[in-house]
Amino acid sequence: xxxxxxxxxxxxxxxxxxxxxxxxxxxxxxxxxxxxxxxxxxxxxxxxxxxxxxxxxxxxxxxxxxxxxxxxxxxxxxxxxxxxxxxxxxxxxxxxxxxxxxxxxxxxxxxxxxxxxxxxxxxxxxxxxxxxxxxxxxxxxxxxxxxxxxxxxxxxxxxxxxxxxxxxxxxxxxxxxxxxxxxxxxxxxxxxxxxxxxxxxxxxxxxxxxxxxxxxxxxxxxxxxxxxxxxxxxxxxxxxxxxxxxxxxxxxxxxxxxxxxxxxxxxxxxxxxxxxxxxxxxxxxxxxxxxxxxxxxxxxxxxxxxxxxxxxxxxxxxxxxxxxxxxxxxxxxxxxxxxxxxxxxxxxxxxxxxxxxxxxxxxxxxxxxxxxxxxxxxxxxxxxxxxxxxxxxxxxxxxxxxxxxxxxxxxxxxxxxxxxxxxxxxxxxxxxxxxxxxxxxxxxxxxxxxxxxxxxxxxxxxxxxxxxxxxxxxxxxxx
Numbered sequence: 202x203x204x205x206x207x208x209x210x211x212x213x214x215x216x217x218x219x220x221x222x223x224x225x226x227x228x229x230x231x232x233x234x235x236x237x238x239x240x241x242x243x244x245x246x247x248x249x250x251x252x253x254x255x256x257x258x259x260x261x262x263x264x265x266x267x268x269x270x271x272x273x274x275x276x277x278x279x280x281x282x283x284x285x286x287x288x289x290x291x292x293x294x295x296x297x298x299x300x301x302x303x304x305x306x307x308x309x310x311x312x313x314x315x316x317x318x319x320x321x322x323x324x325x326x327x328x329x330x331x332x333x334x335x336x337x338x339x340x341x342x343x344x345x346x347x348x349x350x351x352x353x354x355x356x357x358x359x360x361x362x363x364x365x366x367x368x369x370x371x372x373x374x375x376x377x378x379x380x381x382x383x384x385x386x387x388x389x390x391x392x393x394x395x396x397x398x399x400x401x402x403x404x405x406x407x408x409x410x411x412x413x414x415x416x417x418x419x420x421x422x423x424x425x426x427x428x429x430x431x432x433x434x435x436x437x438x439x440x441x442x443x444x445x446x447x448x449x450x451x452x453x454x455x456x457x458x459x460x461x462x463x464x465x466x467x468x469x470x471x472x473x474x475x476x477x478x479x480x481x482x483x484x485x486x487x488x489x490x491x492x493x494x495x496x497x498x499x500x501x502x503x504x505x506x507x508x509x510x511x512x513x514x515x516x517x518x519x520x521x522x523x524x525x526x527x528x529x530x531x532x533x534x535x536x537x538x539x540x541x542x543x544x545x546x547x548x549x550x551x552x553x554x555x556x557x558x559x560x561x562x563x564x565x566x567x568x569x570x571x572x573x574x575x576x577x578x579x580x581x582x583x584x585x586x587x588x589x590x591x592x593x594x595x596x597x598x599x600x601x602x603x604x605x606x607x608x609x610x611x612x613x614x615x616x617x618x619x620x621x622x623x624x625x626x627x628x629x630x631x632x633x634x635x636x637x638x639x640x641x642x643x644x645x646x647x648x649x650x651x652x653x654x655x656x657x658x659x660x661x662x663x664x665x666x667x668x669x670x671x672x673x674x675x676x677x678x679x680x
Contacts, residue, residue: 298357298371299350315600317356318563319588323595327390328352334389335382346374351382358383359585362565387580394587400457400465400496410502410512412460416549416674417667418527418660420502423465424515424553425457425526427477428561430469430582433572445473449570454582455480457514462556463593464586470579477519481526490525497525504663510656515550522653527660538665541673545664548674560589563599 302313313321328349335352337345350372358368358379369379400422401409413421429451434440443450451473457466468484481487489495501511511524518531529543561568564585571578 299353299373302353316360317353318360319356319592320595320597323591323597324352324356327394327591330393331386331389334392335385346378346382350374351378352386354379355383355386359564359566359581359588362567362569384577384580387577387584390584390587391580394591397587397590398464398467398583401459402496406496409459409461413549414502417545417664417671418515418549419504419663420500420510420512421515421527421549422496422512423457423459424550425455425481425520426517426550426553426557427453427455427480427519428557429473430454430567430578431570432575432578433570435575442472442474449473452575452578453477453480455484455486456553456556456586457486458553458556460552461593462552462559463590464556464560467583467586469582470575477517478521481520504659505666506659506662508659508663510659513656515546515553517550521650522657523650524652524656526653527657530657530661538661541668542661542664545668545674548676551676556589559599560585563589563592 310321332348336348354368354372365379366376369376409422429445431449431451434450435443445451453471453475454469456464458464466486471480490497497512501509503509513525513527516526516528518528520526520528522528529546530539534540534543
């Protein structure tokens with residue numbers, strides 16, 4: 202290469218470097234105004250220095266180095282912010298019990314039933330129906346909890362009687378998520394299976410009547426009784442109204458069941474100091490029947506002497522003598538027929554006691570004293586009654602170890618504090634004049650009627666005849 206060609210080569214190199222820096226300057230102009238100001242300040246270097254190519258090379262290297270540092274700094278800052286945002290919005294949990302419940306096998310299925318009470322096929326069947334109601338959509342911050350995990354959390358709490366914090370931690374959930382999922386599951390089950398709380402019709406109704414008629418009570422469609430669900434001292438209301446004679450506060454649940462211990466009607470929420478007969482008058486069952494609506498106002502049966510009786514329920518001595526509620530004679534029994542009738546009445550009516558025993562043995566959350574909102578408590582009790590019916594419908598066998606545990610229909614699953622009971626008694630007696638409790642009038646039609654007395658008298662004769670012909674029913678006829 203001759204000396205005359207050197208300037209031409211240098212000029213071409215300078216043109217290439219100038220175009221490169223020009224393009225880089227335009228790109229930086231769109232990204233960083235500060236870097237553009239520096240480039241414009243350095244652009245006058247060709248007029249101040251003779252080695253233009255060296256200056257432009259150093260300038261380009263500095264810009265690229267700054268861009269690389271900015272890129273890595275931005276990436277590190279974004280990673281730090283993502284970690285901090287995750288810590289703010291959710292706490293990382295391990296799967297815990299939820300992962301164990303998803304394992305398949307004979308032994309794992311036993312563990313699944315022990316915690317959730319429902320067999321896996323029934324669990325999946327219910328889950329499929331309630332998933333559209335409890336499954337949430339993903340957000341920008343986290344993915345939603347699986348619907349099965351939320352359903353299992355609610356079942357475990359109702360089955361074991363634990364607190365929200367215990368059940369949520371064992372399943373790898375947050376406390377707030379457990380509270381919301383419990384309410385969502387309860388609402389979803391009531392929406393999908395609320396029809397299970399109704400009296401039977403058609404062929405099923407005939408089967409129920411035949412079962413009671415075989416024990417000496419034709420026309421009977423169920424048994425009625427009340428149980429107490431114990432709660433902590435309620436806030437924002439007159440606590441003396443919720444005081445129960447056992448020394449705790451409670452709400453009353455009125456339940457009607459059939460011969461197979463299937464729950465037909467539920468009414469829960471009355472204060473614990475209210476009598477069973479007053480709970481009946483407040484229930485929709487009473488209002489519908491007195492208005493001529495429902496199964497109890499239709500049909501009936503013919504007794505052995507040709508007397509016609511309508512459909513009725515078996516109740517204890519705490520209920521009024523109504524045409525559709527048959528009570529025992531109790532202390533008014535005078536003849537052998539009366540005493541035979543009382544014995545058969547107690548035996549046949551034992552289905553309601555076994556219903557309470559099974560319900561509170563399986564769903565042990567309603568044995569202990571609950572700290573809950575009364576509205577949520579009512580929904581949860583109705584939901585476990587629905588699950589109770591589902592288990593009977595699918596013939597789910599209860600673990601004998603659970604049935605042998607000490608629990609009764611009144612929910613006394615834990616020892617009461619005698620000192621607290623005496624203190625509550627004194628408080629109740631002190632506030633008794635302020636409760637303004639009405640005296641029951643003798644002329645009140647809900648506390649007895651001539652028609653109800655005639656129906657009971659006719660059944661006394663029919664039961665005595667049935668015992669003479671077929672013998673007395675066994676103590677536990679449907680166990």
